[in-house]
Amino acid sequence: MVLFACQEASKDTKRNDVPGDYFELGEDNIKIFLPVYFQKFSEKEYDELIDIIPNSEERRIERARFNYLKFSKGNIYYFRDIASSTLISVKMMDFVPFSKQESAQLLGLLSSSCSAYADLLNMNCEKLNAGYSGTTLTKVFKAAYKMTDANAIDSFNTMYFISSNYKSFAINIFSNTNKNYNSFIEKIVVK
Numbered sequence: 001m002v003l004f005a006c007q008e009a010s011k012d013t014k015r016n017d018v019p020g021d022y023f024e025l026g027e028d029n030i031k032i033f034l035p036v037y038f039q040k041f042s043e044k045e046y047d048e049l050i051d052i053i054p055n056s057e058e059r060r061i062e063r064a065r066f067n068y069l070k071f072s073k074g075n076i077y078y079f080r081d082i083a084s085s086t087l088i089s090v091k092m093m094d095f096v097p098f099s100k101q102e103s104a105q106l107l108g109l110l111s112s113s114c115s116a117y118a119d120l121l122n123m124n125c126e127k128l129n130a131g132y133s134g135t136t137l138t139k140v141f142k143a144a145y146k147m148t149d150a151n152a153i154d155s156f157n158t159m160y161f162i163s164s165n166y167k168s169f170a171i172n173i174f175s176n177t178n179k180n181y182n183s184f185i186e187k188i189v190v191k
Helices: 002-015 043-051 056-070 100-120
Strands: 020-025 030-035 039-041 076-081 086-093 123-134 138-149 154-164 167-175
Touching: 020 076, 030 076, 030 086, 030 167, 039 043, 043 056, 043 076, 056 086, 056 100, 100 123, 100 138, 100 154, 123 154
Parallel strands: none
Antiparallel strands: 020 030, 039 076, 076 086, 086 167, 123 138, 138 154, 154 167
C-alpha cells in the first residue's frame, strides 16, 4: 500500500513537472508560472509590440483585444509567446468567493464575456469545455472556447477564474492552438 502511494506521488510530481518560469505580479503579491518561452510586457511595451505585428488582420484583432483589456477596471499583466502569438493576460478583480454550486453562474458570465469579446472582434464564440476544481483555500473555474472569424480561421480562448487567499483574478489565454495550461495554473502562488 505504501509503495503504491509513493508511485502515485511520483506520477503526480512528474505530471506537474513542466518547464517554465515564475513571473511576479508585484502589485498583487502573486507568482504566476508560465512556459519558458513567454515574456512579460508592460502596458506601454505591449502597445508598441502590437504596432509591429506584420499581419494586418492579426494586428487589428490584437489592438481591439488590448483596448478591451486596457480600459477595464483592475491591474492587468501581459505575457506573450512571440513565436506562436499566444497572449496571456492576468486581470485582477475584487475578491469573489465561489463554490461548485456557483459554477453554472460563472459559466454564464464567462460565456457572455466571450460572446461580447467575439462580437468586438467580429468572430463567433463556441464553448468547448468547462470545469470546476477547488480546495478549502483555492477555487478554480475553467472555460475553453473556440473563436472563429469570417474566414473560418480558428482561435482559442481559455479562461481561468481563480479565488485564493482573499484575492480573485482571471487568466485569459488567447492562442491559435488549443493547448492545456492546467499544469501551469496548478503552480501559481498567491500570497
